[in-house]
Amino acid sequence: MPAPRKKYNTPMTMPTKKIVCACLLILLSVSSARAVITLDGDFDHGGLDEANSSVAGNLVMLAGRDNYNAGDWKWLYFSADGVNGLQPTFRIGDNFNTGGSSLVGHAMVYSYDQENWSFFDNNARSSSAGTFTFSNNSAFTQNQVWVAYGLPYSAGRTASHTSQLVSSPWVSPTLSGNSSLVIGQSPGGIDDLGRTVMPQDMYGYKISDPTGVPDKKKIALVSGVHSNETLGNYNLEGLVDFLVSDDIEASLLRKYADFYVYPMANPDGRFAGYNRSTVQRESLDPNRYWVPPNYNNLDDIEVVGDALIADTGGDVDYLLDFHSTVNGKDGHHGLILPAYQSDPMWLNLLQLDPGVHTQGASLIDDTGAKFGRVHLNAEFSATFETQFLAGENIDRFLTLGRNFGLAFERTFVVAADLNFDGQLTSLDWNLFLAGSETNLSILSPIDAYAAGDLNGDGFNDIIDFGIFKNAYVLANGLPGFQALFTQVPEPNSKSTTLIALFCLALFRISRHPLCSGSF
DSSP states (O other), X not given: OOOOOOOXXXXXXXXHHHHHHHHHHHHHHHXXXXXXXXXXXXXXXXXXXXXXXXXXXXXXXXXXXOSSSTTOBOBOEEEEESXXXXXXXXXXXXXXXXXXXXXXXXXXXXXXXXXXXXXXXXXXXXXXXXXXXXXXXXXXSSSEEEEESSXXXXXXXXXXXXXXXXXXXXXXXXXXXXXXXXXXXXXOEEOTTXXXXXOOEEEOEEEOOTTSOSSOEEEEEEEOOSTTOOHHHHHHHHHHHHHTSOOHHHHHHHHHEEEEEEOOSOHHHHHXXXXXXXXXXXXXOGGGOOOTTTGGGOHHXXXXXXXXXXXXXXXXXXXXXXXXXXXXXXXXXXXXXXXXXXXXXXXXXHHHOTTEXXXXXXXXXXXXXXXXXXXXXXXXXXXXXXXXXXXXXXXXHHHHHHHHHHHHHHHHOOTTOTTOSSSOOHHHHHHHHHHTTEEOTTSOHHHHHHTTOOSSSSEESHHHHHHHHHHHXXXXXXXXXXXXXXXXXXXXHHXXXXXXXXHHHHXXXXXXXXXXXXX
16 A cells, blocks of 8 residues: 655746735735725815715716705716726716706817816716716726716816906905905805705905006896806906906006906805705705895805995996806807897807807896896896816816907007007197107007007007008098198107108008008
8 A cells, every 4th residue: 555645835936926915916916996986076176975976896877966956957967086097987867957958069178287277088977867977988097086977177167267366456355345355155055955054255355456547338248156166157267367467458447447246156056066956945046046136045156146235326337147058058158138239249250169159038037137237237247057068178268258258358448548448539640650669569558559559569650650550540531541741730750750660651551461451
């Protein structure tokens, strides 16, 4: 009978150990990664029904939340942790508040820092399955990612942006505000998830150059009335950034118009990630109760409405209320009364931004636009709606805001009005003569303009002469321009030079690309 075989515990060689350990680590990391994806919507402007959302491997099932319309969702904004190296698929029901069809062609966004946003590669609604699914073609490269229905704009961003304006020489408190540009506080309250929303500062400020024309236009600007309509805030931010800039167009516009800005009319709703309403009165649409004195007990709207009346004296030329809308709503558009649709500012905007459309309005409901017409006596009062469009990122909406500023500049500024009195007269001609044939490059753009540098090249020369001539002829006729040359009291080197230029202008100016028109 053969002896029993001995059992030996043969030790693994080092290479074998390394291979086994590597395999175990890979298995553990994959298992761990799949297990640790967590979702969170509890932050400024976040919106997610966490209790009814779930993660199964790489499939993230989301439950939307809409405090205003039970059973639907409209605003979605959350963070997903533990996604580095993963390529999850996100899925949510198509029970979108304005109908599942509003999700067709829509694209969700994601960000690693809540500042720079990208659109998901794949976005698809399935009407038969009642779902909307979105994903990327490559894995996430960081452990935490923020995901949203559209480009978010938090209540905190308003506070941060406003704090940066305090030091601007062109920004000042309104009558109802303090040195920090605070006009009051929101009421705060308890949101639909039982979270406490603390009262928040509400802001208002004036943008102006106090050395401007004696009878300035007054423009009131409002945004943030509806909690989920974030693009309107980007429009307003872009407009404000233009208004306080050193651009020559902005410098000129500040001479002709004062702007009263109220950037976030519903900070509580924005902070809580609501669809539409305020935290104080979550069953009411705040854009239907702009009626003083009590605004149906909507304290957020009352703070802004009362400030608008007090700060402007109840009299403005324009009011714009910036909103945004969902996919399938005719793109970016203004809701404009028929009587306002030929307003020069609006027509200038349409020229500057052909992507903007005009839709009719009636101003029957007690909206911010109706408040502008009824309680601020505005000659033009409108709601502007920007749409969440796939591929259009933050820079698009900031630029659109800037275009509003340029439209106002084209409408109000009197070309070649060098003394900024709102008229083009011989007084401006005298100032032009005084600065003629001069190097003005050491001056600020606005001071150089006032000395006759009308094309911004740092000189007052024949090109500027042609620009001045065209503006003067347009305002006063050719005989009025010719009469300027009979008013030169005694010839000096500059006036003699200008008279010579006048004689040469027919030959030279009409052929210069910057100087259209002829004598």
